Amino acid sequence: MGSIPQISDWKVLAASKREAVAKKIPKQWRLSPSVLSNISSTSPISVLDIPRSCGLLSTQELTLTEDYDATALVEAMAKGEIKSYDVTLAFCKRAAIAQQLVNCCTEIMFDEALARAKECDDYLEREGKTMGRLHGLPISLKDSFNIKGVQTTIGYVSFIAHPPAASNSNLVDLLFKQGAVFYVKTNIPQSMMTADSDNNVFGRTLNPNKLTLTAGGSTGGEGALLKLRGSPLGIATDIAGSIRIPSLCNGVLSFKPTASRIPFGGKVPPGRLGSPSPILPVIGPEGHSVRDLELFMKTAIDSDPWECDEHTLAVPWRRVEVPKRPLRFGLIRGDPKRPLHPPVERALHSAATALKEAGHSLVLLDEKIPSLWDTAILAWKFFLLDPKKTPVQYVNASGEPWVSSIKTASFSSLAGWEATMDELFDMNVERSKILKVYHDLYVENQLDAILMPGYQATAVPHDTYGLPIYTVLQNLLNVSAPSYSGKIPLIWPSVPFRNPAVPPGIEAVG
Amino acid sequence: MGSIPQISDWKVLAASKREAVAKKIPKQWRLSPSVLSNISSTSPISVLDIPRSCGLLSTQELTLTEDYDATALVEAMAKGEIKSYDVTLAFCKRAAIAQQLVNCCTEIMFDEALARAKECDDYLEREGKTMGRLHGLPISLKDSFNIKGVQTTIGYVSFIAHPPAASNSNLVDLLFKQGAVFYVKTNIPQSMMTADSDNNVFGRTLNPNKLTLTAGGSTGGEGALLKLRGSPLGIATDIAGSIRIPSLCNGVLSFKPTASRIPFGGKVPPGRLGSPSPILPVIGPEGHSVRDLELFMKTAIDSDPWECDEHTLAVPWRRVEVPKRPLRFGLIRGDPKRPLHPPVERALHSAATALKEAGHSLVLLDEKIPSLWDTAILAWKFFLLDPKKTPVQYVNASGEPWVSSIKTASFSSLAGWEATMDELFDMNVERSKILKVYHDLYVENQLDAILMPGYQATAVPHDTYGLPIYTVLQNLLNVSAPSYSGKIPLIWPSVPFRNPAVPPGIEAVG
Incomplete structure (x- = not known):
């Protein structure tokens, strides 16, 4: 990572990274100064209504982001009733709004996402079938996932010197094959071992229900983004509560599976690999409906994830029937x-x-x-x-x-x-x-x-x-x-x- | 385990343990001095024919021990064509012969086994159904398994002072519920970490194909016993080859599953519990046919072993179809x-x-x-x-x-x-x-x-x-x-x- 920067340098480095991210929000998607003037970690307000009231989203964009869960979006796109491009554009705009309100994103990939969405739409039209079960669906990801060509700093200033990722995380590859569209990565705590998603690169994520409250962590950016309906489905990780804490703090649903079910390889870890700890980190979804959590789990496991990841259990998906007796x-x-x-x-x-x-x-x-x-x-x-x-x-x-x-x-x-x-x-x-x-x-x-x-x-x-x-x-x-x-x-x-x-x-x- | 014995004591202790085991072989099942005079670890002979030639086994006993695999025995017992008592008696006798030839057993439980076999026969007659999938089947076990009331020394002289086991290993409980009959435990190496089944309590197991050769280890007693058809099915453990080495040395079949499939809890370990090693010991079968190995695996996994063992994966049995294409x-x-x-x-x-x-x-x-x-x-x-x-x-x-x-x-x-x-x-x-x-x-x-x-x-x-x-x-x-x-x-x-x-x-x- 080159020579160690001087202490005075770190703020400059971090500011330049933040500025580069901020520039990726198109000018026409920026909130008015009057709205932004109320936004701070000491401002005891809810911002849940702002995406609807700010005027930046069309009626169709409000409908796509608020009235569908991920399952409904995928179904409607597969039938050709709605276009991935329109869905992706709606979520890019809404994520941009969320970012300005609660600082939930780290990397912004709107251009790449819109190109990818177009590719999905063209594929469906040309081939008469979807790319996969997540065809055209925008999915947000915790910052620690690697997407080829995009940086993964996980909130360490020293990682700003790292080049963009040379390859995808194993799960990212898998979701791509199923037709996913990646458009933002989301904020986490320094070291990933606290429940406040705050770090010296990207700053602090705020809770959209009330800005003076924590958004939770370590997948706090996801929780805040989802609560503002800036994402239909978020991918989180958990070793002590990092999927569930943001879910509890912001008010969204989540699921932490057992270890080694969802392929974990190819991410950037906040600490050292090779720990002999019996507590393994896991990947799981944050989302808007129980069926969306299942959509993610079932899609990942039905994709033979053990083929792309040597640490993933080769155990097929099975549905456990709910007993008819009282529980x-x-x-x-x-x-x-x-x-x-x-x-x-x-x-x-x-x-x-x-x-x-x-x-x-x-x-x-x-x-x-x-x-x-x-x-x-x-x-x-x-x-x-x-x-x-x-x-x-x-x-x-x-x-x-x-x-x-x-x-x-x-x-x-x-x-x-x-x-x-x-x-x-x-x-x-x-x-x-x-x-x-x-x-x-x-x-x-x-x-x-x-x-x-x-x-x-x-x-x-x-x-x-x-x-x-x-x-x-x-x-x-x-x-x-x-x-x-x-x-x-x-x-x-x-x-x-x-x-x-x-x-x-x-x-x-x- | 009381005070540490003097160095001069260990041989006395070990000899008294061996004598107690030897006494459990009825006099009428003892081989003639002329046969025994050729038996030693330096005698380059095969003893494979002796169970048949020694005259101790009836024609029916030879048939039951040689012409059936475990699956066939279980089927015939379930239909009432043969009795568990007769099968168990035949295997007790043949194990007694094997013991005198190759020193493969540690604990002998003939009396308990015959009583249990009678219980199985009575149950079938009374209830009109079997106890389970292993109804009436004699099963031999590596010494490290605990059977309530029977000692588990695993070949350490210092363990001779231990009381008999107060409870069954988790797998023993499971197999009991499926109708198994336990009649012998079998020899292992001191420390279980060598491939020669030799220890200072029970001595050395010899290879029945040629007594000057190793029977392998650490489940070597099983391998030798099975090769002499003194057991229809043996239960082994493996952390570096201990199921498979005796299989290769003696010439029987075996299967080492992946970790945490067969309940491992409640055994006597040769070393310290709690190792952070990622290499976990596993339990698997040694036997006479591929379908017998499957009988064991499928029975264990279909018995919901995760109910009796907190470290066992709750993953049901499934059969993987052999592809129709060339492999x-x-x-x-x-x-x-x-x-x-x-x-x-x-x-x-x-x-x-x-x-x-x-x-x-x-x-x-x-x-x-x-x-x-x-x-x-x-x-x-x-x-x-x-x-x-x-x-x-x-x-x-x-x-x-x-x-x-x-x-x-x-x-x-x-x-x-x-x-x-x-x-x-x-x-x-x-x-x-x-x-x-x-x-x-x-x-x-x-x-x-x-x-x-x-x-x-x-x-x-x-x-x-x-x-x-x-x-x-x-x-x-x-x-x-x-x-x-x-x-x-x-x-x-x-x-x-x-x-x-x-x-x-x-x-x-x-």
Whole structure:
């Protein structure tokens, strides 16, 4: 990456990167100064109405971005009822608006996307068939995915010196083959290990529901973009909650599958490759409907992803039928170290009550599970195994400072902790014990799913989210976990552990 | 385990354990002194004919043990054509004979087995249906499996002080529910990390084809017992070749599945639990027919093993259809550091020729793969991660010496090597690179399987087997691998890596 820049340089570098991105928003798509004057991280307003009120979108563009989910768009494009070009243009414009409101994008690829959309339309007309199941669909991606010819800085100033990606991530290749159109990449936190999508390259993503609140992380740019309907479908990653936290904070749907289902290879990692941690990062969708989450999962798995990625399980898609009998749910009401705020307690209570009233039963698990706090500490130890502390090197390489939320996203008891090989053996045994507790609770109580909070609160002010003890549990256990903001806080189906073959399965409680 | 015995004690302890086992062979099943006088590890004779010639087995017992495979036995018992009691008695007697010839058993459970067989027969008569898919079938097990009430020493003298197992291994529970009858556990090497099934508790298992040759390991007792038709089906484990080496040395069939398919929990490990090694031990069958290997795999996986074991993948059984087109095979002809002996070279050549003549094609991979020797060294490093060197502690606890073959089963370049966390990251990256090479060879050449030697030679003299560089490859890659002694040396189907859902699939070349 050339010589290490001087400390005074990093701001210049970052500003020039931001400026290059900003230039890719056409002048005619820019919001008026009067709208922009209210936009800041200290402005306690909702911007949800602005895409509709700002006047930049035509009636058809409002319809395409608001009244269709991804499944409906794909169906209508396949039938020739609507053009990919028009759909893509609508989402490019709306993403440009979202970017000006909540700073959710990193790389902008509007020109390439419109050319690609034209290609899709021409293909359909010429061949009389679609390119694939995602024919013509604009899809937004977390910044860490590589798209050939586009830079991947993942918010490290030192990565601004990197050349554009020489090849696509494995999943990007797969989605391209199915006809996807990529038009933006989205913002993430420095190091990807905090829940505030803030970094020194692109700055902070704001929550469109209220700009003073966090958009969550690490796939926070997606959450904010989706909430503003600037994307029909977003691709996220998750090792401690990074798919689900933005979903909960912004109010969109998401699904975290088990590990090794969706091809993970060819991305830019925020840390060192080769970690012996048993907690693997996973890719999953953020979106607008349950069927859209399934559209993504089923398309990826039906595409034989194991052909393009040597770490992906060769397990076909299968649909698990919802039992006809009443269902049995475990219920976890939270950890005393992170007690639930009233709105979350109410949502959890409403969900539990609704399930009971529908004839299902609930088993309270609070007293039967290991401390969620201690479980999260164990997970964090697995995240801290690298003796080279690679993310620190990436940050120090440019002289950029740490973002504010980093200090809230670590356990004080782990300050200075260094892993030994001996302790790693004990940590794995400890993880197995926890796995067994949950496994036995599932089996002995014949549970179909567990219902629990995804976080103690709704979206909180910037840099106060802290540690995601409720979401990291499902990563440590390697279970799948959909997240429904506003409906049911977080639920994980009865997928026995390390189960790679479970479909979203969320119909069970949808 | 109480106080550490004095060095002079270990031989007494071991002798008393052996004596207790020997006493469980009824007097009327003992071979004549004239037969026994020829039995020793330096006697270059085959004992394959002795079960038939010794006169201890009735004609029906010879028929039951020789003319049926496990599948045929189960079918005939289910129809009531033969009784489990008679089948079990025949295999108990034949195992007793095998034990006297090749020292293949560790624990003898004839009384319990006959009572259980009676229970199976009574159940069938009373209920008009079988207990399960393995109704009444005698199954032999490697010593490391726990059976409630039976000791599990795994050949460590220090483990003689352990009480009998308090519960069954998860797989034992599962097989019991399917109607299995357990009647013997079988011999293994001290530490399970050499290919000679020799330890200071039970002594050495001999090869029934020629007593001066190794029976292989670590599941060598099974291989020898099966070859003498003293078992219809044996359950083995494998982390570097331990299912397949005895199969190759003795001449029986075997199958090593991918990791986490067959429930592994509740066994007695030879080393420390919690290793961060990506190479996981697996359970698989040794047997007499391809359909028997499938009987075991399908029964285990159709039994929802993820319900009884939190580490087992919840992936249902599925049958992969053999393509109607000609197949494509990769061919690996060996590594220069362990060149093939003429019989193995001939077998490999015959197999390749037969495939070509049948219209299939072969792609030579010798120059395209990383050094098999270096790959094995990497695997061995993963086996040596434990800084506590737990197996050494288990051996030293009694003062017993190391068995002779241990020194042939280590890489001199790894003497004194200790893992660091930093190197472990690099080792994982190195493993990923190797995985990618094979993955890409499979995909680019559209291979259905790879054909390669399982070892450089046929069975070798005791304590000279050395390092299993050909078999450990499939463990490092986590691919499934059937092994056919005498037919095709070793073949692994085109199961994309870490594929848990592949059935034996060996019909493709059967």
